Every structure is written in structure tokens, then in C-alpha cells.
Amino acid sequence: MSEYPDFLANLQELNHKMTFSEIVHYRRSVRLYQQVPLEPDRVKMCLELAVLAPNSSNMQLWEFFHITDKEILEKLAHACLDQTAASTAPQMVVFVTRQDLFRSRTKQMIALETQNVLKNSPKEKQEKRVKRWHLYYGRIIPFLYTKGFGIIGLLRKIIVHLIGLFRPIFYQVSESDIRVVVHKTCGLAAQTFMLAMASEGYDTCPMEGFDSRKVKKILKLPFGAEVNMIISCGIRAEGGVWGDRMRIPFEEVYHRR
Numbered sequence: 001m002s003e004y005p006d007f008l009a010n011l012q013e014l015n016h017k018m019t020f021s022e023i024v025h026y027r028r029s030v031r032l033y034q035q036v037p038l039e040p041d042r043v044k045m046c047l048e049l050a051v052l053a054p055n056s057s058n059m060q061l062w063e064f065f066h067i068t069d070k071e072i073l074e075k076l077a078h079a080c081l082d083q084t085a086a087s088t089a090p091q092m093v094v095f096v097t098r099q100d101l102f103r104s105r106t107k108q109m110i111a112l113e114t115q116n117v118l119k120n121s122p123k124e125k126q127e128k129r130v131k132r133w134h135l136y137y138g139r140i141i142p143f144l145y146t147k148g149f150g151i152i153g154l155l156r157k158i159i160v161h162l163i164g165l166f167r168p169i170f171y172q173v174s175e176s177d178i179r180v181v182v183h184k185t186c187g188l189a190a191q192t193f194m195l196a197m198a199s200e201g202y203d204t205c206p207m208e209g210f211d212s213r214k215v216k217k218i219l220k221l222p223f224g225a226e227v228n229m230i231i232s233c234g235i236r237a238e239g240g241v242w243g244d245r246m247r248i249p250f251e252e253v254y255h256r257r
């Protein structure tokens, strides 16, 4: 057995919950799992925490496919290039971006933020704040998220470069920039999920080594959906963690100004 299950057993004996730092250290990418089942509800609970991740404009353009069905798991493992991180996993979660849902999300966000204003803002400020949310989700977000073979993004780029001559502005408005925004956000949910899983004593492996066309077909995803990451889930087996955690020296990446 690797040292980690022993570490967990010791914690359980001491009735000690992992600290945040211990959770971060415990999480490793696991490439081989024990053939023991996971409780689907605990995995689902970790996904409920994942949706609390910060996300761009609170648009939540993500969906999570929690796979517990053996047949689908087998197909997915094959689509994950038969990596053992996938083929030995008792469950998997497919993190999907849904930029195509932006119009319905803006409507939901207007409704939610209006409720929020009515509940939490002083009466005299409510009308102005509700109008501001309508402007943001009704005009600005649709302006940023609309796609059109790259051309609409190019027009946006030209507009912001012109405005940028006079004042600071957000330049990342091309269609591929917005795609990055949506994937970045989904990645934060994925990381929150992995840490939540670690706090449960469950292991994960994030994977981008997969055949996205096959995965979309297996899950019957619509054209506008994109697979962000597949996270296999299980409990680490002997040899499931490949060596020590290697990081380049912190001083090389840390800059204090």
C-alpha cells in the first residue's frame, strides 16, 4: 500500500478531519485505483461543492456528467485512450462547457439577481440596480458571447481596441478568448471538485487525453457543448501515484513586486 491510505487511516483513528493544507497535499493524480466501489452520493456532494467555484460573470456555463454505469464507464475509458487512470476507475465525471446555453443563462441570472436586489438592497437603490443587471445580462453578456465564424469576435476586438485608445478596457473579446473564459471557469469547478473529493478520502485524476468526438457521442452531447476535462474517481491502489510530487522551484514562479 502507498503511504497515503495509512495516512488516512491514522487520521480516522485520531478522529481528525484533514486541514486544507493536508487536503491539498493529499490530492494527487491517481493512475491506478483499487477495485472497490465509491458512494455515488458522496461524489455527487463533491459536485455540489464544485458549483460554488468562482465563475466568469456567474454564467455557470458548465455541466457535469457523473458516470456510474459500467457500460458507459467502459466506453469512456476506451475514449480516454485506455489510460489506466480511466480503465480502473469505478466512477468518472465529465466536465462539459455549455457556451451555447448563454442566452438562457442570462435570463436566469437576471431573474436571480433581481431577487437578490429586492431582498438585499435598500428600497431607493433597487430600481437602479435591477436596471444595471438588465444592462449587464441583457446587453453586455450577449454582446460578448455571440459567435459568428470568428467575424463577430473580430468586430468586438476592433471596437474594444478603439475604446482602449481612451480608457482601460477588457481586450479578451474574440470568440476564442470567450471560449478560454468558459473553459477557465469550468477548470475552477474541476479543481474544487478534486479538492472536495480529497477531503472525502477519495482520489481523482484529471484527464485531457481523450477523444472528444467519441466522448461527445457516448454522452450524446449537443454540437455546442465541449468536453473540458474528464476526472476519474476512485481510491488509490498500490503504485497508483507515480512517484513524488515534482514541481519546479517555487522561486522560479513566484514574483513579488
Ligand SMILES: Cc1cc2nc3c(=O)[nH]c(=O)nc-3n(C[C@H](O)[C@H](O)[C@H](O)COP(=O)(O)O)c2cc1C
Residues within 6 Å of the ligand: 027, 028, 029, 030, 031, 083, 085, 205, 206, 207, 208, 209, 210, 229, 245
Ligand atoms: C488539464 C489537465 C489534464 C491532464 N491530463 C492528464 C491525462 O490525460 N492523463 C494523466 O494521466 N494525467 C493527466 N493530468 C494530470 C497531470 O499530469 C498531473 O496533474 C501533474 O503531473 C501533476 O501531478 P499531481 O496532480 O499528482 O500533482 C492532467 C492534468 C490537468 C490539470
